[in-house]
Amino acid sequence: MNLKDLSQKLGLSPTTVSRALNGYPEVNEETRAKVVTAAKKYNYKPNARAIRLATGRAMAVGHVIPIETRHEIVNPIFADFIAGAGENYAKAGYDLILSIVPDGDEARVYREMKSRGNVDGVIVHSPKHDDHRIQLLHELGLPFVVHGRATGAELPYSWVDVNNRRAFQRATEFLLDLGHRRIALVNGLEFMDFAIRRRDGYLGALHGRGIAADPALMHSIEMTEGLGYQIVRNLLALPEPPTALLLSSMIIALGARRAIVERGLTLGRDISVIIHDDDLSYMKNGEDVPIFTATRSSVREAGRIAAGMLLETIANPAPSCTNRLLEAELIIGQSTGPLPLRS
Amino acid sequence: MNLKDLSQKLGLSPTTVSRALNGYPEVNEETRAKVVTAAKKYNYKPNARAIRLATGRAMAVGHVIPIETRHEIVNPIFADFIAGAGENYAKAGYDLILSIVPDGDEARVYREMKSRGNVDGVIVHSPKHDDHRIQLLHELGLPFVVHGRATGAELPYSWVDVNNRRAFQRATEFLLDLGHRRIALVNGLEFMDFAIRRRDGYLGALHGRGIAADPALMHSIEMTEGLGYQIVRNLLALPEPPTALLLSSMIIALGARRAIVERGLTLGRDISVIIHDDDLSYMKNGEDVPIFTATRSSVREAGRIAAGMLLETIANPAPSCTNRLLEAELIIGQSTGPLPLRS
DNA sequence: TGAAGTTCCCAAAGCGGTTTGAGAAAGAGA
DNA sequence: TCTCTTTCTCAAACCGCTTTGGGAACTTCA
Structure with a gap:
């Protein structure tokens, strides 16, 4: 029909x-009433392909998700981010086109999306420091919203981000207030923009109290359980081990907990841990009582916001940009406590 | 151009x-040579919207992902499954359209996809026991491949599945061989087809050795860390606690480990654990040495296979069906050991 | 009564490709 | 030389919708 x-x-x-x-x-x-009832009766749905050609709009947005090439890791936060974004697309009648692309091959994909015209805009995931994709998308004239930011981009652009710097600064200060002085940072890979900001927050807090950062306590890894375990095990084996850990993700924390337990230490008593919690649906930081003290910000909510912004940009392609900086809340859980007395 | x-x-x-x-x-x-070089020179890419209308093909595949309504949980295996599937779509020039839909609302989405014609076929995720979607897709005449199976569907259909029954039977037998008799099962929700098969495997192994299943040791939960923790904590607090656990996912296992450690037990010595490992990229079961003894089957590989089958069906819509049953390998890790002597 | 608006509907031209059916040019066979 | 193929190219129709530019019928106003 x-x-x-x-x-x-x-x-x-x-x-x-x-x-x-x-x-x-x-x-x-x-x-109109007659037409509408007839359409319902005969279950008429306009052909999406024809609408797209006739209107020149793709009625679709692209999510280009880089896959870490060496270990082929897909960042697990995407599932929830996309779940949030999808809600908005569905409401607006837009499709969500997912493209999983090897690291560094994204430029080709964006160009192709533009010239083939199968999307009206894209969400940029996992921006790196000084990310070249922003420049490219500007040149292509493809509407986009970045989840995160890319320090160093000279042109303005739209983004949604967590205040990573402040979150990690607050977390560090919280640990300092508890008396900790040897605080380790287990960060994500530090060519990622969010990781740089978190490190800055951590360093800022230490600096504010006149404490020198110890490079031996600062690590930058791919955020997996296994690496979290290894790094924390090494940290705990140091002659002067840290008394507190600042961890960039829940998944790192799971590995960290394994290392901590294995060493016979008790979380929150022998060693304090603060994590960043993206509030993933399948990996909640405790149902009622939080397990870990955490800086929390819902990545799903970020998805909703980013999608809304992108749809707005597509509908109304003004040259202006919108930005949204989400503040993470500091959730006090059972994984932090005062600096233990020397044993 | x-x-x-x-x-x-x-x-x-x-x-x-x-x-x-x-x-x-x-x-x-x-x-032809002249045309091809000119196309390259002027960077001509045929407009996807026009091709779609002209050929009547959507050049896109839909993934309808149900979201568990109460807790809004997106199954974390999707990220890897889709990463695998995406490789095949990209090669064939197909787009991957993702639709995240509240539980039970999928039928509407399939119908709409069919009548609007924005996909050429779909992958069915998370089949339930006697899933009505298979019947529906048959009626609609929309090509599809199921990731998993749906016992009770009368018509044949294409699927890719892990041999869940055999995996859990082997795992249970392995524990029985180690001398365990009180083996608990912490399964996924048992209206899901895979969960039913796993339970059957578990029960089959017990039955084969003439051991009666104890309902107090059988649990069916949403697969989250938090619930895994709660259930295992309760199990360990029983007057006669289990000496071994069979867990349906890595994420449950993380919660289980927390409960075990909290009780002061040592994994693999005081209590044995076998998990099912979907080999998720960001949640490996140990980098080199496996942490948990596990039945392992790569969900990413399943994605690749399912996508290949679907593309094949779309290209060649014969009435025949293909099925692919993947055998899980049993990986021996450090989480299992012989039945400890009575303390 | 005639002119000027309104209101409601339609024919036709698009969007940018693919595909059909046919024709011109070149080569082969008689 | 003429006819029949084969090879290559093209004009035009088509996919299913939107959108432009009228135009008929009906009101309103002078």
Whole structure:
């Protein structure tokens, strides 16, 4: 059942039927009612392919997700981010096109999306420091919103980000207030923009109290359970081990906990841990009582916001940019405590 | 730059240019070469929207991912499954359209995909026991491949699945061989098909040794860390606690480990644990040495296979069905050991 | 009564490709 | 030389919708 069939059944022209269904004012309300009920009756749904060609809009947004090449790791936060974003797309009648692309091959994909015209805009995931993709998308004229920021981009652009710097500064200060002085940082890979900001927050807090950062306590890893375990095990084996850990993700924390337990230490008593919690649906930081003290910010909410911004940009391609800086809340859990007395 | 422009520059008709680029035989090789180089020079990429309308193919595959409504949980295996599937789609020039839909609302989405024609086929995720979606997709005539199976569907259909029953039977037998008799099962929700099969495998192994299943040791939960923790904590607090655990996912296992450690027990010595490991990229079961003894099967590989099957079905819509049953390997890790002597 | 608006609907031209059916040019066979 | 193929190219139709530019019928106003 297509527009032509339907219009014939109604004894109207395709034009009128199309206008009636799309809410144009130049059609009699009585006629419109007839058309609408007929459309429902015959279960008429306009062909998406035809609409796209006729309107020149793809009615789709692209999410280009880089996959870490060496270990082929897909960042697990994507599932929740996309779940949030998807809600908005569905409401607006947009499709979500997912493209999982090896690290460094994204430029090609963006160019192709632009020239083939199968998306109206894209969400940029996992921005690196000084990310070249922003420049490219500007040149291509493809609307986009960045999840995160890319320090160093000279042109303005739209983004949604967590205040990573402040979150890690606060977390560090919280540990300092508890008396900790040897605080280790287990960060994500520090060519990622978020990781740089977190390190800055950590260093800022230490500096504010006149404490020198110890490079032996600062690590930058891919955020997996296994690496979290290894790094923390090494840290605990140091002659002067840290008394507190600042961990960039829940998954690192799971490995860290394994290392801590293995060494016979008790979380929150022998050693304090603060994590950053993206509030992933399948990996909650405790159901009622938080397990870890954490800086929390829902990545799903970020997805919702980013999608909303992108749809807005597509609908109204003004040259202006919107930014949204989300503050992480500091959740006090059971994994932090005062500096233990020397044993 | 569109087909018309390009053909004018070449002094050829759009027909010839189109045919040259699409490899039709009725065009002179010399002409074809000219066309191809010109296309490259002017960076001509055919408009995806026009191709779709003209050919009647959407050049896209839909993944409808149900979101558990109460807790809004997105199954974390999707990220890896889709990463695997995406490789195949990219090669074939297909887009991957992701649709995250509240539990139970999938039927509407499938119908809409069919009538709007924005996909050529779909992958069915998370089949339930006697899943109605299979019947629906048959009626709609939309090509599909199921990741998993749905016991009770009367018509044949294509699927890729792990041999869940055998995996859990082997795992249970392995524990029995180690002398364990009180083996607990912490399964996924048992309206999910995979969970039913796993339970059957577990029960089959017990039955094979003449051991009665104890309902107090069998649990069915949403697979989260938090619930894994709660259930295992309760199990360990029983007057006669289990000496071994069979866990349906790595994430449950993380919670289980927390409960075990909290109780002061040592994994693999005081209590044995076997998990099912989907080999998620960000949640490996140990880098070199496996942490948990596990039945392992790569969900990413399953994604690759499912995508390949679907593309095949779309290209060649024969009435036949393909099935692929993947055997999980049993990985011996450090989390299992012989039944400890009575303390 | 005639002119000027309104209101409602339609024919036709698009969007940018693919595909059909046919024709011109070149080569082969008689 | 003429006819029949084969080879290559093209004009035009088509995919299913939107959108432009009228135009008929009906009001309103002078």
